[in-house]
Amino acid sequence: MKKMKKVVDERQELELYKIEHLCFWIVFWLLLGSIIVQSMFLNAPFSQWGFEWTIFMISCGGVIVGCYKKGQWDFYSKPTTKNYLIYSLIGAGAFAIIYAITLYMNHAYLKGHLLALGSLTLLIFALLFALIFVALFVSGTLIKKRQKKLEDQFSDHDPQ
Amino acid sequence: MKNIKLKVARAENDISQEELAKRVGVTRQTIGMIEAGKFNPSLQLCIAICKALGKTLNDLFWEENDNEKNEKSS
Numbered sequence: 001m002k003k004m005k006k007v008v009d010e011r012q013e014l015e016l017y018k019i020e021h022l023c024f025w026i027v028f029w030l031l032l033g034s035i036i037v038q039s040m041f042l043n044a045p046f047s048q049w050g051f052e053w054t055i056f057m058i059s060c061g062g063v064i065v066g067c068y069k070k071g072q073w074d075f076y077s078k079p080t081t082k083n084y085l086i087y088s089l090i091g092a093g094a095f096a097i098i099y100a101i102t103l104y105m106n107h108a109y110l111k112g113h114l115l116a117l118g119s120l121t122l123l124i125f126a127l128l129f130a131l132i133f134v135a136l137f138v139s140g141t142l143i144k145k146r147q148k149k150l151e152d153q154f155s156d157h158d159p160q
Numbered sequence: 161m162k163n164i165k166l167k168v169a170r171a172e173n174d175i176s177q178e179e180l181a182k183r184v185g186v187t188r189q190t191i192g193m194i195e196a197g198k199f200n201p202s203l204q205l206c207i208a209i210c211k212a213l214g215k216t217l218n219d220l221f222w223e224e225n226d227n228e229k230n231e232k233s234s
Contacts, residue, residue: 009186011199 024059031056040102064139071147079140088133096125162197165220169213170195184208 008016031052038049046053067073077083100121103110110117170180177191184191184205193199194209201209206221213220 009190010202010205011190011193012187 028056028059031059036098040098041105043106068139068143068146071143071150073140073143079136079144081137084133084136084140087136088129091132092125092129095128096121099124161223163195163220166209166213167195169215169220173213175213180209180212183212 006013035049035053035056038044038052039046073079074083077087100117103117103120110120170177175183177188177195181188181191185208186205190199190201194201206217210217210220
């Protein structure tokens with residue numbers, strides 16, 4: 001198939017990338033919000049939000065594969081243990097709060113037993129924290145290895 | 161930072177933004193934004209602009225810092 005010829009210059013291309021980047025992240029977070037609302041707050045069946053979930057997972061997979069291939073991590077941080085801890089805390093904390101709210105709304109028993117609700121939330125937080133931390137640690141380690149490989153590829157040392 | 165040198169070189173060659181843009185294969189807005197310091201062109205585009213105006217990269221895109229200027233003037 002013949003590749004389409006670009007009719008924009010480098011500035012226009014850069015600006016288009018910025019617009020598309022912004023729109024991608026808006027759609028990404030709105031999609032996640034939509035999945036959370038439908039699955040957790042409205043108790044909708046998977047058949048209702050499964051298609052959105054599939055699209056969300058495809059976009060996540062695309063970002064992960066793309067970042068790995070190019071050896072990229074993030075705009076604002078480097079893959080370090082400190083950052084894994086911060087992101088794990090934020091992610092697990094946010095999701096645990098949402099989960100606690102849905103548990104409170106959907107389970108009459110927990111409305112009268114706040115200690116049980118708190119314990120359950122803490123348990124979910126701990127599990128999620130461990131899960132996110134391991135996922136970040138593994139992906140960060142892989143990306144650092146990939147970065148090293150890419151650096152060596154364009155090194156000025158001639159192979160012996 | 162505004163690129164006055166580019167504007168001056170263009171005036172010396174009696175070339176409009178439109179004409180320069182056409183010669184280097186970009187839009188007039190891009191040339192305007194480079195002159196206004198709102199867009200940093202790639203090295204490839206810098207070289208194309210220099211060739212179109214008969215100048216070197218040093219002539220159009222080199223900025224001396226204050227220390228170098230002071231040393232030269234003293």
